[in-house]
Amino acid sequence: MLDGRGAVRRRAGVRLWLSAIWLGLLVLAALLAPWIAPKDPLAQDLFLGRLPPFWVAGHEPGYLLGTDSLGRDVLSRILYGARIALVVALVAGTVTCVLGAALGLMAGYLRGWVDVLISRFIDIWMAFPPVLFSILLIAVIGPGLGSIILAIVIIDWTRFARVVRAEAMAQGAMDYVASARVAGRGRIGIMLREILPNVLPTIVVLLTLEMGIAVIVEAILSFVNLSISTDDPTWGGMIAEGRASVHQAWWVLMFPLITLFLTVLSFSQLGEGLKDRFDPVLR
Amino acid sequence: MADLYEVAGLQLSLADMTRKPLLGAAPRLEILKGLNFTIPKGSVLGIVGGSGSGKSTVGRALVRLLEPSAGSVRFDGVDITHLDEAGLRPLRRRFQMIFQDPMSSLNPRHRVGTLIAEPLRLHGLDGIPTRVARALDHVGLPAGFTARYPHELSGGQRQRVGIARAIALEPDFILADEIVSGLDVSSQAQVLNLLEQLVRDLGLTLAFISHDLSVIRRLCARVMVLHQGVIVEDRVTADLFASPQAAYTRELLDAIPLPDPDQVWA
Amino acid sequence: MSYLVIDRLTVRLRGGGPLLRAVSLQVAPGEVRGLVGESGAGKSMIGRAVLGILPQAAEVVSGRIMLDGVDLLALPPGERRRRVGATCALIPQDPLTALNPSRRIGPQITDRLVDIMGWDRARAEARARELLAEVQIPDPDRVMRCYPHELSGGMRQRILIASAFAAEPKLIVADEPTTALDVTVQKQILKLIKEMQVRHGTALLFVSHDLGVVSKVCQSLSVLYAGMVLEEASVADFFRAPKHPYAAALLAATPKYTDPTAGLIPVPEAVLVATRAEVAEADRRAEHG
Numbered sequence: 001m002l003d004g005r006g007a008v009r010r011r012a013g014v015r016l017w018l019s020a021i022w023l024g025l026l027v028l029a030a031l032l033a034p035w036i037a038p039k040d041p042l043a044q045d046l047f048l049g050r051l052p053p054f055w056v057a058g059h060e061p062g063y064l065l066g067t068d069s070l071g072r073d074v075l076s077r078i079l080y081g082a083r084i085a086l087v088v089a090l091v092a093g094t095v096t097c098v099l100g101a102a103l104g105l106m107a108g109y110l111r112g113w114v115d116v117l118i119s120r121f122i123d124i125w126m127a128f129p130p131v132l133f134s135i136l137l138i139a140v141i142g143p144g145l146g147s148i149i150l151a152i153v154i155i156d157w158t159r160f161a162r163v164v165r166a167e168a169m170a171q172g173a174m175d176y177v178a179s180a181r182v183a184g185r186g187r188i189g190i191m192l193r194e195i196l197p198n199v200l201p202t203i204v205v206l207l208t209l210e211m212g213i214a215v216i217v218e219a220i221l222s223f224v225n226l227s228i229s230t231d232d233p234t235w236g237g238m239i240a241e242g243r244a245s246v247h248q249a250w251w252v253l254m255f256p257l258i259t260l261f262l263t264v265l266s267f268s269q270l271g272e273g274l275k276d277r278f279d280p281v282l283r
Numbered sequence: 284m285a286d287l288y289e290v291a292g293l294q295l296s297l298a299d300m301t302r303k304p305l306l307g308a309a310p311r312l313e314i315l316k317g318l319n320f321t322i323p324k325g326s327v328l329g330i331v332g333g334s335g336s337g338k339s340t341v342g343r344a345l346v347r348l349l350e351p352s353a354g355s356v357r358f359d360g361v362d363i364t365h366l367d368e369a370g371l372r373p374l375r376r377r378f379q380m381i382f383q384d385p386m387s388s389l390n391p392r393h394r395v396g397t398l399i400a401e402p403l404r405l406h407g408l409d410g411i412p413t414r415v416a417r418a419l420d421h422v423g424l425p426a427g428f429t430a431r432y433p434h435e436l437s438g439g440q441r442q443r444v445g446i447a448r449a450i451a452l453e454p455d456f457i458l459a460d461e462i463v464s465g466l467d468v469s470s471q472a473q474v475l476n477l478l479e480q481l482v483r484d485l486g487l488t489l490a491f492i493s494h495d496l497s498v499i500r501r502l503c504a505r506v507m508v509l510h511q512g513v514i515v516e517d518r519v520t521a522d523l524f525a526s527p528q529a530a531y532t533r534e535l536l537d538a539i540p541l542p543d544p545d546q547v548w549a
Numbered sequence: 550m551s552y553l554v555i556d557r558l559t560v561r562l563r564g565g566g567p568l569l570r571a572v573s574l575q576v577a578p579g580e581v582r583g584l585v586g587e588s589g590a591g592k593s594m595i596g597r598a599v600l601g602i603l604p605q606a607a608e609v610v611s612g613r614i615m616l617d618g619v620d621l622l623a624l625p626p627g628e629r630r631r632r633v634g635a636t637c638a639l640i641p642q643d644p645l646t647a648l649n650p651s652r653r654i655g656p657q658i659t660d661r662l663v664d665i666m667g668w669d670r671a672r673a674e675a676r677a678r679e680l681l682a683e684v685q686i687p688d689p690d691r692v693m694r695c696y697p698h699e700l701s702g703g704m705r706q707r708i709l710i711a712s713a714f715a716a717e718p719k720l721i722v723a724d725e726p727t728t729a730l731d732v733t734v735q736k737q738i739l740k741l742i743k744e745m746q747v748r749h750g751t752a753l754l755f756v757s758h759d760l761g762v763v764s765k766v767c768q769s770l771s772v773l774y775a776g777m778v779l780e781e782a783s784v785a786d787f788f789r790a791p792k793h794p795y796a797a798a799l800l801a802a803t804p805k806y807t808d809p810t811a812g813l814i815p816v817p818e819a820v821l822v823a824t825r826a827e828v829a830e831a832d833r834r835a836e837h838g
Contacts, residue, residue, distance in 0.1 A: 176388050176389055176390040178348050178380075182380045183448070184405045185401075189405075197392040198390070438588070469816040471802070471813070472814055497805060498813075500804075500806045501809065536806070538736040540759065540764065542803045544785055
């Protein structure tokens with residue numbers, strides 16, 4: 001029967017596709033950066049500093065989105081920057097998700113002392129101020145890609161653990177769990193085969209949100225100069241540099257900022273879209 | 284006739300978290316206050332009572348979803364009162380349960396075929412596809428239903444899947460907990476007829492929990508009336524309807540609205 | 550002269566199929582009319598359409614809802630809300646969710662009187678106490694200070710009844726008001742609703758899936774299937790001899806403990822097929838003018 005649900009689903013489909021296309025392009029850019037980037041992202045040329053993008057008077061052919069104050073090509077730097085952004089998003093997002101969701105699932109379904117242990121641990125963990133914590137961490141173990149990922153995992157696993165725990169607890173009270181016990185399924189089996197598929201849509205949404213957050217965190221750390229070595233182009237680093245010359249060369253700030261914005265938005269929309277599309281229960 | 288279940292002095296209490304003091308243990312809430320009854324093999328027992336009577340709790344103690352706090356539950360001679368999950372595993376196949384709300388008792392993410400086959404696989408049975416097909420046939424659903432998800436079915440169809448899932452294991456005992464209370468009258472009649480026929484054909488022992496005495500009258504040879512965790516009456520159905528002994532039973536019977544405008548309510 | 554006249558009301562799911570198919574019915578002042586049918590028959594939808602609380606996804610396509618001679622659907626939304634608020638009330642199905650869990654009982658009853666009827670608070674509170682006593686709640690003063698979770702389901706349903714009658718409405722829609730309750734409590738609540746209705750002379754639209762309950766409370770009933778009224782009759786006539794085959798089958802499916810040989814007969818497939826054909830035929834006729 002045709003009804004209102006179809007329309008909602010179609011709209012969700014458009015969101016899903018737009019975000020998937022943007023993220024797909026980004027992945028391609030990251031993989032193919034050495035071949036498709038028009039210039040070397042690190043090559044400086046002070047004579048070509050602060051060139052405007054192609055539609056503004058005074059531009060140079062070959063520098064589509066202009067150059068920064070050191071004469072480096074903005075487009076090439078954005079393409080290379082996608083590499084770090086995506087690695088951080090995928091690795092940090094996935095590790096955070098697996099760790100947090102596993103602990104949350106155990107606490108929420110097994111209950112008892114497991115829950116007490118994990119929940120108290122979460123409470124204590126969340127009492128640390130996260131930004132201070134990550135800056136401290138990087139100050140101790142030194143900047144670098146690994147440190148950023150570690151910082152994100154250490155701070156954000158509680159987000160997964162708490163939400164998944166609550167969800168697993170609600171699902172655990174459902175009769176299908178009792179029904180599985182009557183059928184003779186053990187506790188681990190129930191957790192993985194009965195509960196997990198029902199909390200999976202929530203986990204997917206959280207995961208994509210987390211990927212977006214990871215990109216932002218990386219940008220923030222770059223902004224305060226705590227990320228990768230300053231030579232490697234990162235979006236956050238570009239935004240930080242662009243800020244200094246925003247009145248003379250707005251494009252140095254704007255283009256990485258727009259890219260960052262679209263990427264984070266795409267991650268969250270991807271999660272919602274996937275949930276709408278692949279949740280068989282959603283009415 | 285031998286007894287499949289022998290229940291003696293069954294007590295069950297749960298921690299009352301709403302009244303838990305800041306420090307120290309929560310007070311215990313007595314749900315079942317020492318029940319004695321038996322369920323003979325091949326019989327159909329009705330368990331009736333209002334909300335808070337403990338009828339669902341008794342049922343869940345019988346299939347050991349809950350562990351009694353005192354007394355004993357013997358299933359076919361085996362004491363299952365305090366058996367752990369591992370000890371229960373081999374017995375689980377022999378006592379099955381059908382739930383009140385098929386929407387929540389069937390995992391929404393599994394197809395009907397998987398839902399019925401899973402318990403068979405867990406118990407290491409062979410010829411699973413044949414058994415699934417036979418179970419679906421028993422409950423009058425077409426074989427094509429194996430590919431559907433629970434939310435694609437009507438309430439009556441979902442409840443049939445719940446029944447198929449339970450009988451596929453060829454159990455000795457089935458507990459049916461309020462399984463028709465969420466259904467329309469027509470589906471309710473269909474499911475009851477089906478259950479009646481399955482009990483006859485498969486030689487099942489059935490405990491049928493309901494708040495509705497008129498449904499019980501149709502299906503059960505014997506009725507046990509529970510009120511606030513105590514058995515107030517346990518008799519042959521026809522006798523109970525002819526001359527209810529306990530005041531609570533009379534009150535219960537009296538309150539049923541007959542589809543008859545001439546019935547006068549005192 | 551009927552207080553409520555519903556005339557060929559058609560409600561549709563936005564961009565989808567019909568929920569109500571040209572439903573017509575009338576309720577006289579002081580009359581109790583039952584709306585019965587299986588789930589999805591649209592019986593709750595009628596009450597909701599009258600009160601103007603249809604779900605977002607549903608829309609009125611055509612028809613009229615005349616309340617005391619005024620067509621509600623022709624009124625601007627604000628005017629309609631005021632009129633319905635001042636003259637109609639609802640007794641909802643689930644007493645557990647119908648009261649706000651984080652507010653005390655007293656204000657939840659008096660709000661209506663203060664906001665819609667414009668009473669001052671003291672007068673509203675006095676009236677609330679009087680009503681709680683009328684629905685046989687012991688110690689109304691204490692109960693008014695309680696939160697909903699401190700009271701039993703039966704108590705909460707009594708409070709909802711008191712609250713429905715508070716502003717002396719002319720029409721009350723009772724939507725499966727006892728479905729969530731135990732039979733023994735159901736009996737008390739039904740008797741209470743009936744008593745209150747007679748004493749206040751209120752017209753009542755009583756939605757229920759249970760023909761037993763309807764036979765106790767109503768004077769007349771409409772049997773619905775797929776949003777269409779199949780039969781309209783007085784309760785006395787209907788239970789003696791239902792006319793429509795589907796309505797008769799519904800009655801035959803209703804359990805009757807006094808007679809173990811009767812009741813619990815599923816609606817025969819042939820009757821369902823014929824009834825569906827009848828609905829399809831009505832749709833065809835509606836489409837061709």
